[in-house]
Amino acid sequence: MIERTVARIVAAALRLPWLTVLLTIALTAGAVQYISTHFAITTDTSQLISSDLDWRQREQQFDAAFPQHSDTIEVVIDGATPEVAEAAARKLHIALSAKVPEPIEAVRRREGGAFFEKNGLLYLSLDEVKQTTENLIKAQPVLGTMAADPTLNGLAKALSFVPQGVEAERATWADYDKPLTVLSGAIDDVLAGRPSSFSWDELLTNTKPAPADLRRFIEVKPVLDFGDLQPGAEASDLIRETARQLDLTPEHGVRVRLTGSVPMADEEFGTVAEGLALNTALTIAAVLVILWLALKSGRIIVAVIVSLFVGLALTAAVGLAMVGALNLISVAFAVLFVGIGVDFGIQFSVRYRHERHSLEALREALVAAGRNAGKPLALAAAATMAGFYAFLPTAYRGVSELGLIAGTGMVIAFLTSITLLPALLVLLNPPGEPDDVGYRMLAPVDRFMARHRIAILAITAIAVASGLPLLQRLTFDFNPINLRSDKVESVATFNDLMKDPATAPNTIDILTPSLADAKVLAEKIEHLPEVSRVVTLQSFVPDQQPEKLVVIQDAAGLLGPSLDEPAAQPPPTDEAMKATLKDAATGFADAAKKAGASPIAARMADVLGRLANATPEQRTAVDRALMDGFKLRLSQIRTALGAEAVTLQSLPEDIVSDWTAKDGRARIQVAPTGDGNDNANLRRFATAVLAVAPEATGVPILIQESAKTVVTAFIQAGALALVSITLILYVALRRVSDVLMTLVPLLLAGVVTLELCVLLGLPLNFANIIALPVLLGVGVAFKIYYVLAWRDGETSLLASSLTRAVLFSAMTTAVAFGSLFFSSHPGTSSMGELLALSLCTTLAAAVLFQPILMGPPRDAKKPNPVDGDPASSTV
Incomplete structure (x- = not known):
């Protein structure tokens, strides 16, 4: 047939x-x-699985309640120092905010901002607050002198107090050995024309910055065109070009990378x-x-x-x-x-x-x-x-x-x-x-x-x-990350973030009817052995605030007058700066001749002497490399010493909108213990959370x-x-x-x-x-x-x-x-x-x-x- x-x-x-x-x-x-007239291709990977499934509906409900968290570009900014990273993030945030609403819908700092800059100390433990303020009080002579003259001239004056303090037995060379070594190395680098990475955090606290201190984040909500093969390409290109125009490049101690669902999908295509x-x-x-x-x-x-x-x-x-x-x-x-x-x-x-x-x-x-x-x-x-x-x-x-x-x-x-x-x-x-x-x-x-x-x-x-x-x-x-090329920027950056539990995007989100319900459910979840931390809006109200505020206010009382912004005055002349540098170099040279002096005294005398004899352009370069970061850090210290009690009512709107929807529903975020890249660990984590909160969603559950x-x-x-x-x-x-x-x-x-x-x-x-x-x-x-x-x-x-x-x-x-x-x-x-x-x-x-x-x-x-x-x- x-x-x-x-x-x-x-x-x-x-x-x-x-x-x-x-x-x-x-x-x-x-x-x-x-x-030719009807060809269309969508790169929206969320449409590859039916939206009728229960877990897809939970995902869609969460995205509808908090649309600012879906289809985003995560801008990761790494700086050679905390000051460089923060300054770069501020510049880029301001520049990108000016591009709203096309092709960028919204721009926000994932961390930082005015609220955290003012109240950041309250989110440390009480012991950490005490340690931080004690370090600032110890540095008061240096801070006060430089606050009055935030230039290379002021730095030279502050340095001249070091040998005087050692001679008066108010400190030892061991107290200054590490910060002076860092400072002298930075000056040497600039004089030699090499990139310099100098952190005032390290100088003032005598501790090396943690990796998290060198990284900042900006979250960008782009305007997407799913009819385009790369829907977010226009926004991504704009971000990269803006960073280049602002000199936020590796040559200037900054690396700007993009990751998130949008660039990962674009670069996958x-x-x-x-x-x-x-x-x-x-x-x-x-x-x-x-x-x-x-x-x-x-x-x-x-x-x-x-x-x-x-x-x-x-x-x-x-x-x-x-x-x-x-x-x-x-x-x-x-x-x-x-x-x-x-x-x-x-x-x-x-x-x-x-x-x-x-x-x-x-x-x-x-x-x-x-x-x-x-x-x-x-x-x-x-x-x-x-x-x-x-x-x-x-x-x-x-x-x-x-x-x-x-x-x-x-x-x-x-x-x-x-x-x-x-x-x-x-x-x-x-x-x-x-x-x-x-x-x-x-x-x-x-x-x-x-x-x-x-x-x-x-x-x-x-x-x-x-x-x-x-x-x-x-x-x-x-x-699914293993199906993507780790050679492209978005995937390499994502894998980099996965190494740090604080930045790994493997958390679970739960949508609850109200803040009260969120608090009750969070208390149940945080006792699960598979859970490392639970965050709700309530988490942004620090604990032990009265005790911390007392410590901060005491430090503000001691440091405040010396850190106040001085009245406007003309900057010191180059000749005045040379004279101050020579005086500081002489002080270190005299100290180096005395018994028991540290080798750092002779090194500082040499470095300051060479800086005094350098060209005006070299001194300007050193001033810019060292003092721009100091001005930023000084501004942050002044602001942080003005911390005030935080309540749910005083939280800024952008934080509140991140954790409560317009209809009053509240969000809970849950992070896993163990290796966030291990499928078996994530499976146990997802199973444990779902047993307590069947309405949960998030990357581990979606995977x-x-x-x-x-x-x-x-x-x-x-x-x-x-x-x-x-x-x-x-x-x-x-x-x-x-x-x-x-x-x-x-x-x-x-x-x-x-x-x-x-x-x-x-x-x-x-x-x-x-x-x-x-x-x-x-x-x-x-x-x-x-x-x-x-x-x-x-x-x-x-x-x-x-x-x-x-x-x-x-x-x-x-x-x-x-x-x-x-x-x-x-x-x-x-x-x-x-x-x-x-x-x-x-x-x-x-x-x-x-x-x-x-x-x-x-x-x-x-x-x-x-x-x-x-x-x-x-x-």
Whole structure:
């Protein structure tokens, strides 16, 4: 039935070849026009999984309550010193705020700002407050002198008190050794023209700045255009350009980096596109070479390529009409279409070459090719389509849409192969085939395999069974970050932040009805062993405020008068500055001659003397390098000593809006203990929090739930594909044994593929798992070809023209899929690797294992009357 139908369709196309071609051209032109006007691709990764799922709805509810936290750009500013980092953050924040509302919607400091600058000491422990204020009081002579004259001249005056203090026994050289070493090194660097990193924090507190002290954050809410392939590129480019204009560069001791959901998505697309043109050109060249080896005719190759292009254009147009916009997964339909669709063209063309060897007439050979290849091609298309359509009911929307487009593309590829392809062949009129296209040299291999069939089956079974324990070590990488290139700035910065628990974005958020509910729930959660800290709006009201305020106010009383801003006065002249520096150098030189003096005294005398004798420009450079940071630090000290009691009512609006929604709902943020990069640790953390707060959301929960959704989707799709393919095969083959002959090698290839994944250290992930349904689609096509040839009585499968078609079809598919392996994008590369691996196993199962499994045909055909060679018998 199928054979006759396909033969009639081919014959109709051959009777009116020009009409067939012209109609196809018209359809293709319409498809291209539709693509050009309707092409759209969304890079919004949040749309890859159905929004109807409970955990997605919780995520959306939280994003709706606190929209300022979604789709953001995190600007990470690292400075050589805390002062440099803070000054850079202030400059950039002011500059970016001026760009609102286009292309930036909002800009805010994630830490810092006027409120924390004033009340920051209250958020330290009582002991830390005491220690900080004691250090400031000890530095009062230096601070007071320099506050009155915040220039290099004032610094020189303050330094002159050091040897006086040691001589009066109010301090020892050991007290000054470390800060003076740092200061002298900074002056040396500037005089030598080297970058200087000098911190007044280190000088005043005698402690090295912690890594967190050298980092500041700005959160930018960009205006996104999801119709653009890189929706946040305009905002990201603006931030980088603004930083360059402000000299916030490594040459000036500042590094500005971007991370967050927006730049990570943008740069991910950029990574995917990197080298795409070269890879595509090389892939096309390789496919053309393989087609030449398979078809040996430029005219046939042209017909196959044209049919493939037409099918691709029609599939793209139909796909866009069905889904509206492609996503980052469904866009892979093109690779799948080329990889699988070309199989139909090769199968038909190789079959035509075989028939042309027996039948001299071109049209008769094409009709015979349609009649004899029609059933296997139709079954292969139906089974492949069923494999892709199996994803339609799943919640993994990205692959569901890919399945819809790719499955429909299989139907289109089949139809073009039995209409346009034969019409083009009759018009191009390729020469006859003097030789058959099978592999006669493989006939001895066929006979060897037939003689040792049982032994080979047993060895295969033992080998595959021996590898089954490996499946226990099969891993699934649930971390989506590992699918991104760590060479791009956003991912490298994200991984850098993950190293610090204070900045790692692996927290859980909970939305509660009110602040009172948040307080009660937070108290329950903070006792969980999997939780390191819990933050609510209440957390911004410091504890022990009365005691801390007393300590701060005492320090303010002692330091306040000496830190007050002096009345405006002209800056000291360069000559006055030189004189002050020489006096300070003399003081250190005299001290260095006395018994018990530290070597730092002589070093300071030398450094200050050289600075006094330097050029005015060098002194100006030293003044700028040292005193700009001091002025900022002095301003911060003055502000911090004015701390006031903090209450919920006195918290600034930006903090309140971060932790309470407009309708009164309150947010709880929960951080994990242990390694935030460890999937098992995050899974325990998420499970523990969800047990107490089922309404929770956040990165750890989203990762775990999305992993479950994706794995469940593939299990559902795999089961549905297997059932639907089995039904299709049974309807077509009418024998359970023949259905098993088709499916057993397919399942064997799947098992071997997974075993090889363990041996090669290739974990499954959200991207490469797509290889499994593709294995079903491609694999079942190859198996159907062999089963139908075997049912027709083929006695020498390896030597037949079918094996030639399958091998070269597999080679072109492998090139198309394997080209993904060379992508700069790790996820795409892993997809290509597993696709190529699965293709190799399914090809081996079809070509080597399936003929042995099937054994001798039930009714072996007689030798072909044309050439007497079983290798040329009907497929």
